Amino acid sequence: MNLDKRDLLQMYKMMLLIRRFEEQCVEFYKNGEIRGSLHPCIGQEATAVGACYALRKDDYLTCTYRGHGQALDKGLDPKEAMAELLGRSTGCSKGKGGSMHFTDPDVGLLGENAIVGAGAPIAVGAALSAQLDGIDRVSITFFGDGAVNQGAFAEALNLAAVWNAPIIFFCENNLYSEMTPIADMVNIEQLADRAAGFGIPAVTVDGYDPVALYEATLAAVDRARSGGGPTFIEAMTYRLVGHMIGDTEPYRTQEEVAEWRARDPIHAFPQRLVDEFGVSQAEIEAAQAEVEAQMAEVVRFALDSPWPSADEIAQDIFA
Ligand SMILES: Cc1ncc(C[n+]2csc(CCOP(=O)(O)OP(=O)(O)O)c2C)c(N)n1
Numbered sequence: 667m668n669l670d671k672r673d674l675l676q677m678y679k680m681m682l683l684i685r686r687f688e689e690q691c692v693e694f695y696k697n698g699e700i701r702g703s704l705h706p707c708i709g710q711e712a713t714a715v716g717a718c719y720a721l722r723k724d725d726y727l728t729c730t731y732r733g734h735g736q737a738l739d740k741g742l743d744p745k746e747a748m749a750e751l752l753g754r755s756t757g758c759s760k761g762k763g764g765s766m767h768f769t770d771p772d773v774g775l776l777g778e779n780a781i782v783g784a785g786a787p788i789a790v791g792a793a794l795s796a797q798l799d800g801i802d803r804v805s806i807t808f809f810g811d812g813a814v815n816q817g818a819f820a821e822a823l824n825l826a827a828v829w830n831a832p833i834i835f836f837c838e839n840n841l842y843s844e845m846t847p848i849a850d851m852v853n854i855e856q857l858a859d860r861a862a863g864f865g866i867p868a869v870t871v872d873g874y875d876p877v878a879l880y881e882a883t884l885a886a887v888d889r890a891r892s893g894g895g896p897t898f899i900e901a902m903t904y905r906l907v908g909h910m911i912g913d914t915e916p917y918r919t920q921e922e923v924a925e926w927r928a929r930d931p932i933h934a935f936p937q938r939l940v941d942e943f944g945v946s947q948a949e950i951e952a953a954q955a956e957v958e959a960q961m962a963e964v965v966r967f968a969l970d971s972p973w974p975s976a977d978e979i980a981q982d983i984f985a
């Protein structure tokens with residue numbers, strides 16, 4: 667493994683930051699500071715951090731409406747992200763995009779996308795542009811299990827394969843598409859099996875193991891960067907909260923949620939760092955204190971930020 671203690675602590679801090687960020691979002695949503703839809707990635711932080719830790723800042727990323735974690739891990743400033751959620755002019759999209767439209771080209775974030783499966787063709791286009799320009803950038807696209815039956819998604823996989831595009835298709839299989847179990851939507855055990863039909867190598871990984879996710883992604887990134895073409899990664903994960911705020915979760919059992927919660931990487935990973943990697947309890951506590959201080963700053967910045975002015979309403983739009 668080429669991760670040292672510092673890397674692992676950094677990964678833990680990012681996971682914790684994402685969790686605290688999302689918990690704060692839920693609080694802001696409930697008191698009316700955040701409007702519209704909000705789809706927290708609580709429980710899925712390990713996929714964002716394990717995968718994005720294998721990327722360079724100039725690599726491209728597209729993700730879904732559940733993409734806060736990936737956006738932050740790719741380098742989006744959490745202050746700008748929170749300001750965006752609160753509709754403030756200091757937000758990454760000047761307060762006009764909201765939760766489902768985080769974008770920051772400076773860190774390769776080509777956008778979250780509210781349309782299921784729509785990020786894949788965009789990411790293939792970005793990968794193709796890097797290939798045509800002779801730049802060794804790779805592209806990664808995150809999508810849910812619900813995206814694999816979308817036509818545009820199949821087209822994206824096929825074009826990536828025939829063009830040998832430098833891209834990683836990263837499936838967060840959290841077992842549900844909104845309220846529908848994946849088992850009711852496909853007749854195969856692992857979604858990674860789909861990739862073989864396109865001639866794309868694929869792997870299924872434990873989505874609650876940040877180290878395994880990093881290693882799988884790094885192998886895929888190395889392949890893509892060295893001209894070896896696309897890879898499909900399926901991470902078996904779980905959201906520990908509803909699909910969106912207000913979801914009463916009648917489609918799954920409390921026992922199933924409890925089983926996954928017992929493995930929650932936010933608690934399991936720091937314990938593993940202590941048990942297996944020689945990290946001290948004091949180092950874990952220092953990391954936690956750092957994240958709390960950062961979050962306090964994020965909240966203060968967002969709440970103190972100004973609203974966009976009314977005359978900005980028609981700016982930055984196509985028509
Ligand atoms: C093209 C399209 N069809 C339907 C929807 C409505 N919709 C929003 S989220 C969602 C579920 C997607 O599930 P999945 O891809 O597994 O992602 P998850 O929410 O589990 O992260 C659906 C069907 C949509 N946004 N876009």
Ligand SMILES: [Mg+2]
Pocket residue numbers: 810811812838839840841842843844
């Ligand atoms: Mg899903």
